Amino acid sequence: MRPMAQLAMVMNLDKCIGCHTCSVTCKQTWTNRGGVEYVWFNNVETKPGQGYPRRYEDQEQWHGGWKLGRNGRLQLAAGSRIKRMLSLFANPNLPAIEDYYEPWTYDYRNLTDAPLGDDTPTARPVSAVTGAPTSVRWGPNWEDSLGGAPEHAATDPVAEGMRARLGKSIQLEYEQAFMFYLPRICEHCLNPSCVASCPSGAMYKRAEDGIVLVDQDRCRGWRMCVSGCPYKKVYFNHKTGKAEKCTFCYPRLEIGQPTICAETCVGRLRYIGVMLYDADAVGRAASVKDDKKLYPAQMEVFLDPHDPEVVTAARRAGIPHDWITAAQRSPVYSLIAEHRVALPLHPEYRTMPMVWYIPPLSPVVEAVSSTGFDGERAGNLFGAIDALRIPVDYLAGLFTAGDPDPVRDVLRRLAAMRSHMRSINLGEPPDRYVPKSVGMTAEQIESMYRLLAVAKYADRYVIPTAGISRAHELESIGTTCSLDTDGGPGMGGASTNGHGNGQTDLFTWRDGERPEGMFPSLGRKR
Amino acid sequence: MTSPIDLLLWTVLPYLTIVVFVGGTVWRFKYDQFGWTTRSSQLHESRLLRIGGPLFHLGLFMVIGGHVAGLLIPKSLTEWLGIHNELYHLVSLVAGTIAGLATVVGLAVLVYRRWSVPAVRKATSNNDKLTYTVLGATILLGMFVTVVVNGVQGGYDYRVSIAPWFRGILMLQPDSSLIADAPLMYRAHALFGMALFLLWPFSRLVHAFSAPVRYLIRPYVVYRSRGETLATRSAARRGWDQP
Ligand code: HEM
Ligand code: SF4
Ligand code: SF4
Numbered sequence: 001m002r003p004m005a006q007l008a009m010v011m012n013l014d015k016c017i018g019c020h021t022c023s024v025t026c027k028q029t030w031t032n033r034g035g036v037e038y039v040w041f042n043n044v045e046t047k048p049g050q051g052y053p054r055r056y057e058d059q060e061q062w063h064g065g066w067k068l069g070r071n072g073r074l075q076l077a078a079g080s081r082i083k084r085m086l087s088l089f090a091n092p093n094l095p096a097i098e099d100y101y102e103p104w105t106y107d108y109r110n111l112t113d114a115p116l117g118d119d120t121p122t123a124r125p126v127s128a129v130t131g132a133p134t135s136v137r138w139g140p141n142w143e144d145s146l147g148g149a150p151e152h153a154a155t156d157p158v159a160e161g162m163r164a165r166l167g168k169s170i171q172l173e174y175e176q177a178f179m180f181y182l183p184r185i186c187e188h189c190l191n192p193s194c195v196a197s198c199p200s201g202a203m204y205k206r207a208e209d210g211i212v213l214v215d216q217d218r219c220r221g222w223r224m225c226v227s228g229c230p231y232k233k234v235y236f237n238h239k240t241g242k243a244e245k246c247t248f249c250y251p252r253l254e255i256g257q258p259t260i261c262a263e264t265c266v267g268r269l270r271y272i273g274v275m276l277y278d279a280d281a282v283g284r285a286a287s288v289k290d291d292k293k294l295y296p297a298q299m300e301v302f303l304d305p306h307d308p309e310v311v312t313a314a315r316r317a318g319i320p321h322d323w324i325t326a327a328q329r330s331p332v333y334s335l336i337a338e339h340r341v342a343l344p345l346h347p348e349y350r351t352m353p354m355v356w357y358i359p360p361l362s363p364v365v366e367a368v369s370s371t372g373f374d375g376e377r378a379g380n381l382f383g384a385i386d387a388l389r390i391p392v393d394y395l396a397g398l399f400t401a402g403d404p405d406p407v408r409d410v411l412r413r414l415a416a417m418r419s420h421m422r423s424i425n426l427g428e429p430p431d432r433y434v435p436k437s438v439g440m441t442a443e444q445i446e447s448m449y450r451l452l453a454v455a456k457y458a459d460r461y462v463i464p465t466a467g468i469s470r471a472h473e474l475e476s477i478g479t480t481c482s483l484d485t486d487g488g489p490g491m492g493g494a495s496t497n498g499h500g501n502g503q504t505d506l507f508t509w510r511d512g513e514r515p516e517g518m519f520p521s522l523g524r525k526r
Numbered sequence: 527m528t529s530p531i532d533l534l535l536w537t538v539l540p541y542l543t544i545v546v547f548v549g550g551t552v553w554r555f556k557y558d559q560f561g562w563t564t565r566s567s568q569l570h571e572s573r574l575l576r577i578g579g580p581l582f583h584l585g586l587f588m589v590i591g592g593h594v595a596g597l598l599i600p601k602s603l604t605e606w607l608g609i610h611n612e613l614y615h616l617v618s619l620v621a622g623t624i625a626g627l628a629t630v631v632g633l634a635v636l637v638y639r640r641w642s643v644p645a646v647r648k649a650t651s652n653n654d655k656l657t658y659t660v661l662g663a664t665i666l667l668g669m670f671v672t673v674v675v676n677g678v679q680g681g682y683d684y685r686v687s688i689a690p691w692f693r694g695i696l697m698l699q700p701d702s703s704l705i706a707d708a709p710l711m712y713r714a715h716a717l718f719g720m721a722l723f724l725l726w727p728f729s730r731l732v733h734a735f736s737a738p739v740r741y742l743i744r745p746y747v748v749y750r751s752r753g754e755t756l757a758t759r760s761a762a763r764r765g766w767d768q769p
Contacts, residue, residue, distance in 0.1 A: 220738070
């Protein structure tokens with residue numbers, strides 16, 4: 001056993017209202033710079049839909065993630081190392097900017113500068129890449145709330161997968177259609193295929209907290225990570241020529257604050273905490289043969305932080321005491337392993353993702369009530385799960401590689417919670433059969449309810465800091481801003497010119513300036 | 527007796543080139559890690575790049591191989607191995623033409639792409655334009671001497687003039703007179719070659735030094751310790767004068 005710590009996230013999809021606050025605040029913080037106009041480290045897509053970039057889930061097309069080789073060993077889906085080295089000169093699997101969308105802005109100046117005339121001046125859209133007038137044909141969220149679904153949603157790869165598996169199509173007619181929102185960030189995988197694809201070794205998984213980062217100084221722009229990630233969560237900055245990705249807001253986490261996307265989520269649906277896992281077991285778990293066994297296999301990799309043996313091993317592995325206690329209080333561990341209501345996104349990519357999701361249940365109550373039955377009675381609810389507007393099989397295609405049973409179990413636990421808590425709220429004696437029928441105790445159900453419904457800030461985010469001994473250095477985060485220049489936020493790339501940190505880039509070297517530290521000073525050191 | 531001009535061009539300039547090439551690369555590596563990238567433009571355009579990119583690079587690698595063989599391996603060695611002059615000439619002509627043609631066509635596609643795709647054109651810096659000019663001129667001149675001087679016009683044995691001059695430079699026994707009488711086009715090719723090497727450290731061509739060969743033997747997943755690199759510490763200085 002080789003215990004390692006991982007900061008992980010769980011999102012409760014039942015609560016996502018698709019407001020995009022997370023996307024916007026993340027963008028304001030990390031990608032409001034040149035070269036990454038089209039980049040959304042956090043995006044919220046509507047399911048069913050093609051997603052961003054379009055149809056990224058179709059690995060037949062993009063060859064992201066891992067697959068099992070003929071010898072049963074794990075290999076990158078894009079092919080052998082030699083094959084990928086030979087495709088360095090032109091990457092056959094790289095999405096084009098149109099697959100994301102061509103970013104645009106508006107010619108606002110025309111509103112004030114247009115000469116006097118009969119027509120009201122307009123602000124026409126111009127491409128943010130070339131500056132030329134453009135017509136907007138696709139956007140980062142073109143399919144919001146099923147916009148254009150009759151035309152596009154049938155080519156949703158998850159829906160296509162469901163059709164191929166079961167011969168069942170999704171309903172797109174107005175009164176039978178279903179939808180839910182899926183916020184996506186980098187999964188900070190246990191077995192990251194982006195890291196494995198990087199020829200320069202510039203991408204790495206941080207040993208202390210499992211956050212996957214790009215070293216901006218070592219990245220050489222080979223852009224293999226972009227295609228290597230099956231979730232398409234590594235992006236290429238076309239101005240700096242370097243890859244960029246979600247940082248899990250590590251500068252915030254290091255001082256115990258949640259990520260920007262979680263902090264600003266109005267639905268309060270995100271949970272962040274520590275997971276302990278056995279690094280030795282990852283490779284084996286990621287290479288189990290049957291795709292459907294990948295979810296249980298990943299569960300096996302997690303270690304129980306309450307187990308004294310695990311605690312001793314973790315301590316021996318150098319995991320700090322406050323990280324171990326944080327793991328014991330981790331809301332993420334509770335939701336994933338204790339209550340077992342969170343599921344991984346596309347485990348079949350074999351990257352062992354670490355942002356998990358509680359599948360949505362909401363419409364079922366409405367659906368049952370509208371037929372005249374009591375929508376929150378357990379018996380009715382359980383029976384209705386298979387008749388859900390959101391097909392269990394569709395959810396299974398997203399979260400369990402197509403196995404409906406774990407999804408059904410999760411939905412039953414959520415339904416049991418509703419029914420149990422309703423009895424308590426109405427002052428009725430709760431039916432003891434209800435918790436038992438989903439393999440839980442009444443206490444467990446109530447604790448899950450507290451975590452899902454009333455958890456306060458400190459319960460949703462249990463984040464140990466990067467070290468008390470460094471506290472005075474950490475304070476400086478409040479007084480310096482590392483994000484305000486092109487190409488340099490956090491991710492190892494510090495600010496460029498004029499900030500006196502002795503680093504510049506020949507392409508941004510301005511006329512008549514001699515940046516500090518560019519030449520060795522021959523004079524005596526002061 | 528070599529003229530001062532020849533001395534300048536064929537002894538001083540080569541050493542200057544070496545100093546700038548090596549020194550410039552070290553300087554850039556130490557000073558500008560963040561600017562050290564291919565600055566790939568594939569995000570904007572894939573179709574042409576997928577033809578031009580591999581054609582140009584693979585052709586170029588053959589060309590580089592040919593230069594190494596032609597300039598560094600002395601004639602006496604190949605003769606001792608029993609390779610006749612005619613055979614060598616024929617092989618170098620045929621292989622050189624194929625490699626050169628691939629390179630030229632590849633580069634033509636890449637330049638056309640730079641020109642005609644608006645987003646790629648926008649991403650082309652002045653530095654790029656200079657690099658393309660010098661690179662293109664060097665390659666075209668090289669192609670010209672291979673096909674015309676060495677082929678159509680019947681052949682010129684650079685292995686008794688230019689190659690010894692080149693090896694003389696490397697062995698610190700420069701002799702300008704060896705190359706001074708080579709055909710004009712050969713000398714022009716060599717001059718543009720030196721200009722290319724002068725430009726190299728300061729252009730996008732530095733990406734060639736980062737050919738990721740270590741990737742072939744590295745473990746897939748890289749772990750790195752947070753160590754001293756907390757985001758909240760002021761970033762370590764990457765320039766020359768460490769505080
Ligand atoms: C040593 C191995 C090399 C590798 C792996 C390599 C790889 C690459 C890659 C990935 C690109 C970016 C293509 C794109 O996506 O836009 C590129 C572009 C380029 N490379 Fe190389 N390269 C190598 C050597 C060289 C050499 C020796 C030269 C020239 C002397 C060279 C000249 C160029 C040029 C001019 C471009 C720009 C092409 C364009 O976009 O118009 N490369 N190279
Ligand atoms: S989701 Fe994140 S960690 Fe996983 S492969 Fe993609 S970029 Fe890498
Ligand atoms: S963790 Fe931070 S960088 Fe990642 S999506 Fe959320 S806000 Fe963006």
